[in-house]
Amino acid sequence: MFENLTEKLQRAFKHLRGQGVLTEENIGEALREIRVALLEADVNLNVVKDLIEHIRAKAVGTEVMTALSPTEQVIKIVHDELLELLGKDTARFKFASRPPTVILMAGLQGSGKTTTSGKLAVWLKKGGHRPMLVSVDVYRPAAREQLKVVAKSTETRIYEGDTKGEAAGTALVERLAKEAKREAMIMGCDTLIVDTAGRLGIDEELMQEMERLKKLLDPQEILFVADSMTGQDAVNSAQDFHRRLSITGVVLTKMDGDARGGAALSIRHVTGQPIKFIGMGEKPDAFEPFHPDRITSRILG
Numbered sequence: 408m409f410e411n412l413t414e415k416l417q418r419a420f421k422h423l424r425g426q427g428v429l430t431e432e433n434i435g436e437a438l439r440e441i442r443v444a445l446l447e448a449d450v451n452l453n454v455v456k457d458l459i460e461h462i463r464a465k466a467v468g469t470e471v472m473t474a475l476s477p478t479e480q481v482i483k484i485v486h487d488e489l490l491e492l493l494g495k496d497t498a499r500f501k502f503a504s505r506p507p508t509v510i511l512m513a514g515l516q517g518s519g520k521t522t523t524s525g526k527l528a529v530w531l532k533k534g535g536h537r538p539m540l541v542s543v544d545v546y547r548p549a550a551r552e553q554l555k556v557v558a559k560s561t562e563t564r565i566y567e568g569d570t571k572g573e574a575a576g577t578a579l580v581e582r583l584a585k586e587a588k589r590e591a592m593i594m595g596c597d598t599l600i601v602d603t604a605g606r607l608g609i610d611e612e613l614m615q616e617m618e619r620l621k622k623l624l625d626p627q628e629i630l631f632v633a634d635s636m637t638g639q640d641a642v643n644s645a646q647d648f649h650r651r652l653s654i655t656g657v658v659l660t661k662m663d664g665d666a667r668g669g670a671a672l673s674i675r676h677v678t679g680q681p682i683k684f685i686g687m688g689e690k691p692d693a694f695e696p697f698h699p700d701r702i703t704s705r706i707l708g
């Protein structure tokens with residue numbers, strides 16, 4: 408994660424060594440390199456522009472604090488700006504005052520939605536909750552089957568429902584969703600994780616179905632699951648989903664394979680919604696809440 412960015416930022420900071428005071432000139436080269444490092448990490452262009460301007464404004468002309476060298480001072484400014492960008496505090500997960508809490512999982516096919524549904528169930532169980540899973544992807548029997556496998560391996564309750572003899576379509580999706588919520592209540596499950604249909608691209612039908620599910624289930628969380636390795640494509644689809652659905656947060660998956668970090672650094676600025684969790688592997692426990700401070704420290708090495 409972030410290996411390339413860390414290395415390049417460290418190289419940029421080296422330009423500041425030996426400077427007594429930070430000036431427009433002596434910080435120029437470092438800022439240029441920071442800019443290139445961020446762009447090469449595939450960070451959104453507007454995000455890069457804002458970041459560089461903030462860093463310049465804070466750095467130039469400030470009295471160098473006696474306790475810090477100019478290099479340390481710029482590192483501190485970059486640290487604070489990255490933290491601001493990522494959201495400072497760890498975003499909270501919202502529970503319903505009257506269970507079950509409903510979590511709608513949204514995202515494109517292959518982003519890691521089904522895997523993440525299982526991971527979320529494991530995380531909830533660790534926190535003392537009783538989750539139930541349901542897949543409403545009636546268009547792909549293999550997807551529903553996959554969630555069954557995930558439920559079994561994570562020992563999580565799943566509502567399968569009866570889909571025999573009914574055409575795949577929104578009516579069936581809504582029936583399954585409604586039944587699952589009722590079943591969760593009956594079984595004393597306090598959280599219901601709804602794995603939804605994912606398409607290869609965003610289409611009108613998918614969006615309409617998600618809107619109907621939102622209305623029907625009144626979810627506390629609508630999590631957009633995004634594959635971090637797809638960089639700015641993930642950011643753009645998060646933005647599209649947010650416009651239509653008002654997502655409550657993002658889960659960034661495959662962070663273990665993302666050496667660049669562009670999606671992680673852009674998605675909150677672009678959508679206004681926080682990253683709530685990250686996935687770092689295929690196993691159910693390769694998942695954790697997103698802590699902006701830890702990630703910032705990691706980026707700065």
Ligand code: GDP
Nearest residue numbers: 516517518519520521522660661686687688689
């Ligand atoms: P869905 O189509 O959105 O439901 O995606 P899946 O849950 O089926 O995941 C697609 C692929 O990505 C599978 O091979 C998963 O094992 C893999 N995957 C999901 N999350 C992660 C992750 O955090 N790290 C890695 N390395 N692979 C992941």
